Amino acid sequence: MADKRDDTNAIGLTRADYRGKRSTLCPGCGHNTISAQILRACYELSIPPERIAKFSGIGCSSKSPTYFLSRSFGFNGLHGRMPSLTLGAAFADTSMKVIGVSGDGDTASIGLGQFKHLVRRNLPMVYIIENNGVYGLTKGQFSATAEKGLELKYQGKNPFLPIDIAKEALIGNASFVARSFAGDPKQVRELLKAAFSHNGTAVLDIISPCVSFNNREDTLHSYQWGRQHEAPLHDIAYVPTRRAIILEEFKEGETKEVTMHDGSVIVLKKLNQEYDPRDKWQAMKILEEAEQNKWLVTGLIYIDPNQPTIYDYLDLVEEPLNRIPSDELRPSPETLEAINQAML
């Protein structure tokens, strides 16, 4: 994967074709790493940027869609209400790849309701939460994912237990739940690729340190804590099609494969313990253990590649709704006459 700047992907595009505007976030912000991995994942998957739509809410995280994929349509909506905006837009052309970027302030507070209802409906999209435990744009207030006892400069000590976004997704019947760490870009990228192939809502809770307000080494959302306490469940590799040669090095040791809806495969290599992301009980257990022990558990926590999506029951026509000619949208005069007759 050591591509160069002038290399092209399978559809003849360079990485520059996936670029966005220059980031205005703080240097070192975890969100910038994630933006870079979104860019790379889309490039490596050879998705035409025009076939991607970007959505976000409000906050530092939600500013980031400007910083990747300038050739894609984007919509920066309202605080906590990226999910509803995305859901409505997605119907217009269900063949689009959809990515939503949110933060812990955006998803775990005002947006908790919309988040949970989105995963319940299983709208096919990649839902990224850039989770740093703090409000950045308003300058350093606690977010709902901040750990109990966290001390912030102007806020004092956080007295409340946190909301665990991955847990919320899981009990909300999400079909794809992953957690990652901006300090582990390779894992972020492989999870993103898997997420783009998932036919349903793929939730990626990515710990993404805020270098300005919440990066003290002893706090759970900092780079240092993450580096020292990251506990990957497995090594993950995304393989575009089953026929593709799985990297030799990856075959060594015990692996699990998850076949995705589009035929691609996620290969999970066993690390320290046995873990099957298709087992919801195990997923719940690992998240609870991680919270108790302050481990940063990362990787694909749960997946059900075959859970029905909202499109399955809406039974929409094949053609994108937004390209249907006007005259096909208005029923005939005879049908109205019949309605008038029925209302006598």
Next chain:
Amino acid sequence: MEKENETDQDHAHHPDTVTNDFCITICTVNGSGSATANTTLMRALFHMGIPVSGKNIFPSNIKGLPTWFSIRVSEVGYLARVAHDDIIVQMNPTTFKEDINYDVPGGVIFYADHIDIPIEREDVVVYPMPVKDLIKEADVSRDLRDYMENMVYVGIVSNILGIGLDFIHDALKRQFRKKRSVAESNFAVVELAANWAGKNLEKKDRYQVAARDPLEGYIMADGNTAGALGAIYGGFQFCGWYPITPASSLAESLSQFAPELRKDPETGKKNFAIVQAEDELASIGMAVGAGWAGIRAMSSTSGPGISLMTEYMSLAYYAEIPLVLWDVQRVGPSTGLPTRTGQGDLNLTYFLGHGDTQQIVIIPSTVTECFEFGWKAFDLAEEFQTPVIILSDLDLGMNLWMSKAFEYPDQPIDRGKILWEEDLDKLEKEWGRYLDIDGDGIPYRTVMGNEHEKAAYFTRGTGHDEFGNYSEDPEVWQRMLDRIQMKFDTAREKLPAPVYRSLDDAKIGLIGMGSTDPAIIEAQDKLERLGIKTDYMRIRALPFSKQVQEFIQAHERNYVLELNRDGQLHEILLIDFPELAKCMTSLAYIDGLPMTADWIVETLSAKEQK
């Protein structure tokens, strides 16, 4: 049938017979199934060619609280509510004593004779109805008894007033379209009760109905159904909604009618999506997303839901996103009176959003207009690239109205200034999402899925320039907001124009909107008989057309009539035409019930006498 002819003759002999001009109020318990009976009576009268209107005054409750259904019969076609009752059908012991006080002297009271409460009025004609005995005799199965009791009053009232049983039979068959046997078992009870009345009750009152020529070109429908059908013929493609009284039946009607009317003829698949959202914050978010992505998007709600939608509506205004939003008004502030009607959301909707927001509001008065505005709103929203709010209300939306049949749209669907790949190829001028190329304030838009290299842009609620780039530049901000205002000025003369009902040489103007229309029309006639001549202008859209100003200027005194405490339409007229303030007077009130002509006549003539 024979029996009925006899009663018809009896009617003619009463010294001051009243034909086709009275109000019947049926007092029942919510959830007792009386709606079917009441609709049957109403439809039978309509089929007899007699103009009729029905008002269901119901509680915010599923079962057990009192409900009143008033049917007004009016030879000349007045459809407004009247505050008195000529005939009361009393089935509810709880409100028995109170209700009968509303009966006019010389009126009629039918009552279920198992209710053991004395009627202490001697100025009315009283008919007992042996409801329980007749139901026993009819051999109705136990679980249907309570519902069938309502058919007893249908039969007895029909017999006494001269409503032909064949009309009732026909109405029941329409009501239970697919359930023939249910229609027949209901009709058996009606017939039994009518026959009992023919044999046992002596006609003593003055009221009767007489069949007229059929009401050609009219139908019976409610505004919410009409609005949903309008949306379907307007090519709606997405509806996000959340249940709320009195708007729910609009989205439910969409779900009822759209699958049949809007499926692909070959595949049977749908070209629309309807989603019941988790709340109104989400239902409007979905509509904004859908409208942005280039499909015809809508939502429907009532006042409390509008409050929740405010922030996204502000974004939609500033980011210039077309969508249609129905506000079927109930009574606020707060939870207020959820099952009563009013016009209290005009200010809220017109200015919906923080900062300098202004929304297009169109206001139907009739069921026919609910259909017409239902489709037209999508064309307006896409033409002006902004939300269009349709302001209906509970009275219009939920009550069954005699109404002109729906007319097929007289113009093809207009998607406004939207550019696809080939359009961008042909475009010679520079394009930017918010660039005003034509000088009318309305830019061109592209939508998600357009793969042209120039098409993509980033939409945001934050400050942006002509190309959608983030901007905090003071000049850019001012320029963009001024341009958006220009769109609204363009819209003034393209929205539904006011309609007029004028009398010769009138110096007084009446100004109204929405469902108060029937009360104002009736009041105009009554006032004329009192020597007060009026012209009436019904406003159908905000921002106002020039015609509004001209009407006000053309009259010495204008009375602005509306169903809210503060006189909100009056307030907005004052903002727009401060120089005309002296010739405008607000006549406004809110009690939760539809406006009556008598209230207008009394209030206005008192003002005129001063």
